[in-house]
Amino acid sequence: QVHLVQSGAEVKKPGASVKVSCKASEYTFTSFAIHWVRQAPGQRLEWMGWINSDNGNTELSQKFQGRVTISSDTSANTAYMELSSLRSEDTAVYYCATGHDFDIWGQGTMVTVSS
Amino acid sequence: DIQMTQFPSTLSASVGDRVTITCRASQSISNWLAWYQQNPGKAPKLLIYKASSLESGVPSRFSGSGSRTEFTLTINNLQPDDSATYYCQQYNTYPYTFGQGTKLEIK
Numbered sequence: 001q002v003h004l005v006q007s008g009a010e011v012k013k014p015g016a017s018v019k020v021s022c023k024a025s026e027y028t029f030t031s032f033a034i035h036w037v038r039q040a041p042g043q044r045l046e047w048m049g050w051i052n053s054d055n056g057n058t059e060l061s062q063k064f065q066g067r068v069t070i071s072s073d074t075s076a077n078t079a080y081m082e083l084s085s086l087r088s089e090d091t092a093v094y095y096c097a098t099g100h101d102f103d104i105w106g107q108g109t110m111v112t113v114s115s
Numbered sequence: 116d117i118q119m120t121q122f123p124s125t126l127s128a129s130v131g132d133r134v135t136i137t138c139r140a141s142q143s144i145s146n147w148l149a150w151y152q153q154n155p156g157k158a159p160k161l162l163i164y165k166a167s168s169l170e171s172g173v174p175s176r177f178s179g180s181g182s183r184t185e186f187t188l189t190i191n192n193l194q195p196d197d198s199a200t201y202y203c204q205q206y207n208t209y210p211y212t213f214g215q216g217t218k219l220e221i222k
Contacts, residue, residue, distance in 0.1 A: 035211075044202065044213045044214065044215045044216055045151075045159065045202055045204070045213040046213070047204075047210050047211040047212065047213070059209055061209070061210035062210065063210070095158055095159075097158075100164070101149055101161065101164035101165065101170075101206070102149060102159075102161055102164075102204070102206070103161045103164070103170060105158035105159060105160075106158065107158060108157075108158055
């Protein structure tokens with residue numbers, strides 16, 4: 001069965017960067033795009049962008065342009081989302097998702113930004 | 116950005132009831148709409164994709180309909196496990212956007 005396993009919770013200070021990983025198992029990593037979605041406490045889900053792991057192309061939400069980098073390592077079946085210049089409003093659970101129509105999700109990674 | 120508006124925001128119903136959640140897009144998204152169920156502390160779970168296609172393993176009590184700007188999620192024969200927050204999402208146009216969620220409580 002296909003799984004996405006994300007890295008553990010992070011606590012960062014304002015202005016720092018965070019890099020979250022998403023490891024895929026049991027499927028051909030390059031078959032589907034990997035999306036990143038975040039959810040601040042009590043808020044709706046927010047799409048950040050995606051990567052085509054086959055060719056490395058990305059599409060990013062303009063809201064995060066300049067602050068987010070989405071990358072992948074096909075040899076490790078792993079995708080990464082790095083968010084820089086963190087502020088308190090970036091405190092959220094970050095999810096990766098893939099498959100047809102977002103049918104497979106990682107377990108989420110809590111990122112807390114606090115001084 | 117395409118705005119997705121769901122209503123109602125909260126819903127209370129009894130076991131065995133039928134409920135309907137509506138999602139409205141600020142512009143046409145064809146049928147590129149998904150519905151998710153999310154329980155507290157968990158990742159969203161895909162229920163419906165392409166507006167009306169039932170995801171594998173999801174009970175047939177769940178159904179979706181609509182196109183362009185107006186969509187509905189219907190849950191028949193409500194079960195206690197259906198207590199959750201439901202989100203719609205458009206994936207027609209970047210950035211993909213979600214509704215604000217509908218919290219369903221089972222009485």
